[in-house]
Amino acid sequence: MGKRVAIVGVGMSKFGELWDMNLRDITLEAGVSAIFDSQVKGSQIDAVTIGNMSAGRFTGQEHLGAQAVDMGGLGNIPAYSVEAACASGGAAVRHAYMAIMSGEHEVMMVLGCEKMSDVNQSEAMDTMSVASDWEWEGLFGATFPALYAFMARRHMLEHGTTLEHLSMVAVKNHANAAHNEFAQFRRPVPLEVVMKSGLLADPLRVLHSSPVTDGAAGLIMCTEERAKEFTDTPVYIESSEQAGDTLALHDRKDICTMEAVKKSSASSLKEAGLKIDDIDVFELHDSFTIGEIILTEDIGIAKKGEGGKILEEGLTEKDGKYPVNTSGGLKARGHPIGATGVAQIVELVLQLRGDADKRQVDGAEKGMAVNIGGTGATSIVHILGR
Amino acid sequence: MAEHGVAQIWRKIKSIYNIQGNHCKTCDTYYFPPRPVCPECRRKGVLEDYRFKGLGKIHTFAVVRQAPDTFKRQVPYVVAQIELDEGARLTGQIVNCDPEEVEIGMRVRACFRKITEFGDKGIIVYGYKFEPVLKVTGHPYP
Amino acid sequence: MVGIVGYGVYIPRYRIKTEEIARVWGEDGVRLAKGLGVFEKSVPGPDEDVATISVEAARNAVKHGNIDPLDIGAVYVGSESHPYAVKPTGTIVAEAIECSTDITCADYEFACKAGTAAMQTCMGLVKSDMIKVGLAIGSDTAQGRPGDALEYSAAAGGVAFLIGKENPVATIEATASFTTDTPDFWRREGEDYPSHGARFTGEPAYFRHVGEGAKLLLRNTKTSVDDYDYFVFHMPNGKFPLAMGMQLGVPGEKLEDSLVVRQIGNTYSGSAMMGLARILDIADPGSRIFMVSYGSGAGSDAFSIVVEEEVLKRRGEVPTVDDYIARKTNIEYSIYAKFRRKIKAM
Numbered sequence: 001m002g003k004r005v006a007i008v009g010v011g012m013s014k015f016g017e018l019w020d021m022n023l024r025d026i027t028l029e030a031g032v033s034a035i036f037d038s039q040v041k042g043s044q045i046d047a048v049t050i051g052n053m054s055a056g057r058f059t060g061q062e063h064l065g066a067q068a069v070d071m072g073g074l075g076n077i078p079a080y081s082v083e084a085a086c087a088s089g090g091a092a093v094r095h096a097y098m099a100i101m102s103g104e105h106e107v108m109m110v111l112g113c114e115k116m117s118d119v120n121q122s123e124a125m126d127t128m129s130v131a132s133d134w135e136w137e138g139l140f141g142a143t144f145p146a147l148y149a150f151m152a153r154r155h156m157l158e159h160g161t162t163l164e165h166l167s168m169v170a171v172k173n174h175a176n177a178a179h180n181e182f183a184q185f186r187r188p189v190p191l192e193v194v195m196k197s198g199l200l201a202d203p204l205r206v207l208h209s210s211p212v213t214d215g216a217a218g219l220i221m222c223t224e225e226r227a228k229e230f231t232d233t234p235v236y237i238e239s240s241e242q243a244g245d246t247l248a249l250h251d252r253k254d255i256c257t258m259e260a261v262k263k264s265s266a267s268s269l270k271e272a273g274l275k276i277d278d279i280d281v282f283e284l285h286d287s288f289t290i291g292e293i294i295l296t297e298d299i300g301i302a303k304k305g306e307g308g309k310i311l312e313e314g315l316t317e318k319d320g321k322y323p324v325n326t327s328g329g330l331k332a333r334g335h336p337i338g339a340t341g342v343a344q345i346v347e348l349v350l351q352l353r354g355d356a357d358k359r360q361v362d363g364a365e366k367g368m369a370v371n372i373g374g375t376g377a378t379s380i381v382h383i384l385g386r
Numbered sequence: 387m388a389e390h391g392v393a394q395i396w397r398k399i400k401s402i403y404n405i406q407g408n409h410c411k412t413c414d415t416y417y418f419p420p421r422p423v424c425p426e427c428r429r430k431g432v433l434e435d436y437r438f439k440g441l442g443k444i445h446t447f448a449v450v451r452q453a454p455d456t457f458k459r460q461v462p463y464v465v466a467q468i469e470l471d472e473g474a475r476l477t478g479q480i481v482n483c484d485p486e487e488v489e490i491g492m493r494v495r496a497c498f499r500k501i502t503e504f505g506d507k508g509i510i511v512y513g514y515k516f517e518p519v520l521k522v523t524g525h526p527y528p
Numbered sequence: 529m530v531g532i533v534g535y536g537v538y539i540p541r542y543r544i545k546t547e548e549i550a551r552v553w554g555e556d557g558v559r560l561a562k563g564l565g566v567f568e569k570s571v572p573g574p575d576e577d578v579a580t581i582s583v584e585a586a587r588n589a590v591k592h593g594n595i596d597p598l599d600i601g602a603v604y605v606g607s608e609s610h611p612y613a614v615k616p617t618g619t620i621v622a623e624a625i626e627c628s629t630d631i632t633c634a635d636y637e638f639a640c641k642a643g644t645a646a647m648q649t650c651m652g653l654v655k656s657d658m659i660k661v662g663l664a665i666g667s668d669t670a671q672g673r674p675g676d677a678l679e680y681s682a683a684a685g686g687v688a689f690l691i692g693k694e695n696p697v698a699t700i701e702a703t704a705s706f707t708t709d710t711p712d713f714w715r716r717e718g719e720d721y722p723s724h725g726a727r728f729t730g731e732p733a734y735f736r737h738v739g740e741g742a743k744l745l746l747r748n749t750k751t752s753v754d755d756y757d758y759f760v761f762h763m764p765n766g767k768f769p770l771a772m773g774m775q776l777g778v779p780g781e782k783l784e785d786s787l788v789v790r791q792i793g794n795t796y797s798g799s800a801m802m803g804l805a806r807i808l809d810i811a812d813p814g815s816r817i818f819m820v821s822y823g824s825g826a827g828s829d830a831f832s833i834v835v836e837e838e839v840l841k842r843r844g845e846v847p848t849v850d851d852y853i854a855r856k857t858n859i860e861y862s863i864y865a866k867f868r869r870k871i872k873a874m
């Protein structure tokens with residue numbers, strides 16, 4: 001095995017409506033817990049990368065890298081801010097990965113954060129729309145849920161996916177989140193409750209959507225050589241891949257397929273020298289439940305159009321052949337936009353270290369995280385191994 | 387500095403009033419919104435302005451039940467991807483019919499509506515929405 | 529001779545019944561509808577205003593007349609409900625129908641006769657060869673104060689006439705106007721709803737001006753009521769034009785076909801013009817039409833119009849007035865209040 005990047009510490013803030021904390025508080029909490037999870041000292045961190053989508057609109061604050069370093073008392077080290085809509089967190093991980101691989105930095109802190117509850121619902125919806133093609137979709141009334149509803153309706157027509165399938169994803173992920181102390185929703189929801197929840201953008205219902213969440217997640221990443229300085233149980237990034245697609249959903253030939261996911265997941269497997277069946281645990285971007293269905297197809301654990309069928313077969317349950325979103329996913333763990341991609345990695349690290357408690361997938365050795373920006377214009381895939 | 391959105395909207399009025407996109411002569415592909423570069427041909431592409439006829443069919447749609455304040459008065463409203471007869475697809479609202487009547491494949495034509503307003507004091511943005519093709523009788527008496 | 533070389537209309541899809549409005553205010557809707565001669569009125573959708581209605585009507589007119597928009601030299605939009613207090617509606621229309629930039633353009637306001645004033649202006653420009661074709665629009669999304677008598681009739685719709693010389697579908701033989709300073713209906717700057725002089729809007733206002741305008745045109749053209757096949761009078765309700773016809777000795781059947789007010793209410797600047805459009809939809813070539821618009825404040829524009837053979841070739845191109853009247857969805861007062869921004873706390 002050649003040069004690799006190790007993850008030696010992980011941490012999260014609580015995910016949810018954190019009324020008593022502002023953006024810097026939750027970011028600091030995630031960063032500090034990542035530091036304490038490893039043996040790293042603050043003075044050993046070379047640089048910080050922070051993923052965030054829209055702090056400027058959600059809280060009025062930008063320049064988050066500098067803020068994080070300042071609040072963490074990390075001195076005069078460089079700090080980078082990375083944005084790729086809902087894939088901002090994954091982009092921050094990948095940015096640090098590239099910085100370490102290049103030799104520029106050796107020990108880095110990666111943060112992802114979003115504080116969404118300080119604006120009203122209308123402002124939050126407007127802000128989320130900027131992840132799509134604002135000028136040609138959002139301005140014309142296509143809310144973010146509406147764009148995923150576009151995919152869902154088409155998927156239902158072309159592949160026979162049903163309301164029940166859309167709802168099963170939520171049931172599964174809520175059941176998993178019940179065992180995740182950081183999750184926003186720690187209660188199971190019955191299928192009929194999801195199926196009868198209020199309409200958001202037909203055919204999507206409220207419980208087919210991830211919530212508005214405050215939260216942050218953090219990692220300590222370093223070179224393979226130095227990993228043992230900080231932990232006995234490093235987890236390695238086997239591959240980090242990214243692909244893109246058209247910004248606007250209407251410019252894609254097939255809106256039931258995310259080409260960027262197909263490309264980035266295939267190349268990440270190739271880079272890691274693995275097959276899909278070698279992966280033991282998955283974190284897939286389920287901002288809307290149709291997203292998880294499409295992703296299971298595009299990464300190859302289901303044939304195209306059979307994302308609903310594998311749910312019926314239980315393949316993606318915690319104890320199934322391909323456990324997906326043991327953390328509860330965006331749906332139930334919560335989706336603080338910029339934090340999500342980092343939180344996915346946190347979950348995989350816990351799984352590979354055997355620290356995932358009641359949601360532990362027995363003997364998990366390899367994990368894959370797929371983090372999506374917008375409606376699939378960015379896809380960032382990480383494969384981790386222990 | 388310009389007042390909110392003024393220049394941003396003004397510079398694309400031709401596109402949003404009349405669905406003006408462009409056409410690559412090299413690969414014979416129609417684009418809307420107009421693209422600065424043909425993504426297929428890039429430097430070999432030859433782009434010319436093209437005004438779409440405004441006729442097409444619904445590719446997919448959603449009935450929006452929760453919307454930002456600017457759209458609240460219209461809820462529930464239908465927003466769709468419309469596949470224009472020339473091949474390009476775009477996103478717009480479907481008006482002049484009830485949400486229950488809308489279906490994939492339905493023929494629609496462009497109409498002219500208020501898209502949004504930048505507050506009570508700001509500019510009003512006008513542009514395309516789509517409606518079912520209206521029956522034309524021509525003569526009410528035999 | 530100068531004439532109408534193409535025309536188009538637009539009426540929004542929504543309707544509210546007189547009875548439904550009356551129900552809210554505890555009035556006897558059946559009696560009221562019969563008395564007013566207005567059974568339902570058109571209501572614009574929440575995303576419709578004078579600009580959108582004008583554009584739809586203008587696009588229909590351009591298609592109907594098979595006119596090259598580049599031949600249009602003037603665009604005038606008459607309305608008492610322009611979406612902007614300052615900023616022309618006409619430029620929006622001109623851009624949306626792809627006129628050239630070398631045009632003259634302005635918005636008109638003269639209560640319900642701003643559209644016919646635009647027609648007269650275009651006639652002058654065409655006759656003097658300053659322009660080839662002029663676009664005159666009368667369009668409104670009229671507001672009636674909740675609970676006021678006007679709420680039963682204040683409606684939305686627009687009519688666009690292309691005025692030119694080549695192959696007209698109808699020629700305009702003559703026009704005459706009658707104008708005085710009579711404050712029967714007004715809206716002050718910044719006010720949401722107009723005010724009116726109640727019964728004062730009748731005798732000294734509507735009847736005097738429409739009557740005098742009509743007589744002036746008859747005098748000028750040395751014609752009498754018998755020389756015309758159709759009459760169109762401004763329709764603030766279904767009662768006034770009939771009473772006007774009685775005063776002038778117009779047989780009821782010559783007025784009947786223009787009374788769109790019964791199904792769509794008073795479309796203000798588009799009221800008399802909508803009646804004229806409906807006659808043009810159905811009249812045989814050679815028919816002679818007598819139209820008088822009325823604008824509060826006050827004045828009237830009278831026109832003598834002859835239907836040409838050309839009209840037969842154009843029918844079927846664009847939706848007729850009746851097509852739009854037939855396309856309707858009735859709504860309740862609550863939805864009407866939401867659409868028309870009568871719910872202020874929102």
